[in-house]
Amino acid sequence: MMSKTYKKLIATRLSDDFRSAIDIQELPIPTPNSGEILIRNKFAGINAGFDTLLCKGNVPYVNLTPPFDLGVEAVGEVVEIGEEVNTIQIGDAVATTVRGGGYREYQVISAHQAIKIREAIPEVLTLMPTGMSALVALEEVGEMKSRETVLVTAAAGGVGHIAVQLAKLAGNHVIGVCGSEVKAKLLESLGCDRIINYRNETLDTVLQQEYPNGINLAFDCVGKQTFDTCVEHLAVRGRLVVVGFISEYANDLESVTQPRIYQKLFWKSASVRGFLMPHFSEYAEEARDRLLDLFYTGKLKVAVDPREFHGIEAIPDAVEYLLSGQNCGKVVVKF
Structure with a gap:
């Protein structure tokens, strides 16, 4: 039975220290409106540099005021769709790169923002x-x-x-x-x-x-x-x-x-x-498709750091781990 609530990480204040800037919220799982889909995130990518700068208020093109959501890339499974969604079905594996959509167990986004993939595996987060x-x-x-x-x-x-x-x-x-x-x-x-x-x-x-x-x-x-x-x-x-x-x-x-x-x-x-x-968004779609093709045809290897981080609560540890320079490949958290 699917839970009725989910957890997400938010920045509640600006701080030089990521851990002291954040908090965990538990909220009702949202229902998608027309044209939207509900995704259960399985893995999220850790972007410690961006996370740290964002929580310090040092990302000029974003300029957010707390509280705000954190995390960007995620892969997961579509668990519910709204009306007039024709391109995606329940059960599809998708990748998303919506700012604020990564460090959370569920997310609702417009169907056109989701990228269909073969399988919701952490390697896709590196691409x-x-x-x-x-x-x-x-x-x-x-x-x-x-x-x-x-x-x-x-x-x-x-x-x-x-x-x-x-x-x-x-x-x-x-x-x-x-x-x-x-x-x-x-x-x-x-x-x-x-x-x-x-x-x-x-x-x-x-x-x-x-x-x-x-x-x-x-x-x-x-x-x-x-x-x-x-x-x-x-x-x-x-x-x-x-x-x-x-x-x-x-x-x-x-x-x-x-x-x-x-x-x-x-x-x-x-x-x-x-x-x-x-600043180069016009190249994003072609770059994404080319990278997926290189990966699926075995021409591009993807390294995911072997250290495991589980759940929303582990994200601060993952951020600090990446900043320490110990990682070998992409650092991910599993939900």
Whole structure:
């Protein structure tokens, strides 16, 4: 018998600490209106950086006032449909990427916002929107070509391990930066050409000694010193895409006093480019379909972190786990 209530996670206040900003609510399970569907979420993806920034009030394009719902990507099963829903049936597996629809056991959304998938498995959470971000950032912002040298930081993370594979599929030499032997083994299995474990080697030294002509495309999710090193080693006409800066999400931004970076970029005609998926929404559908096809045909491997998190109550632990850098692949919570 289906429960009459469900739990969801909300932000009740703005705070630098995710755990202190949130609360769990228990509410009646909603009934879908015309054109809507009710989904029982089975898995949700953890986006610790976005979650933290959102609860700090540091996401300018959202600018929410508490209380507000949290979580984005989820996969689940349709358990009820409203009138005039013709494209989806009860029992269908679907994926959703609605902000506020992830960290909850049930959600009601418009039928057209749901993406039908073969099975509600956690691997799909790595493709939407995480993998979509990797693909669009590399191709549209980074202008990725073939036979280039591509460097990916946080390469064993949810976004990074997809970026590594997409760069390899495009015919590039790929350098993956990570912080443990377990992560290095994952990158080796994905075909990474040069793996740099920054706990054993220095990124700057390796690039200086082994890549004297520089990096054509850097895909950076880390920031701070890693960002500085990537800028330093860009090739002529090299591009650095800022996909995130997880090293500073949980703290105040570091103040830096040094020469402006245009003197490093100008003489090499190099560039630094920011990427935020909402600014490239016109590419989302094609990217999603291509990634699903690559996954279903076995051309793209998806890594889900083996550590298990169960239930709404485990989400703060999952966020802190991801921010600690221990994860290998996508971190998910199971409902």
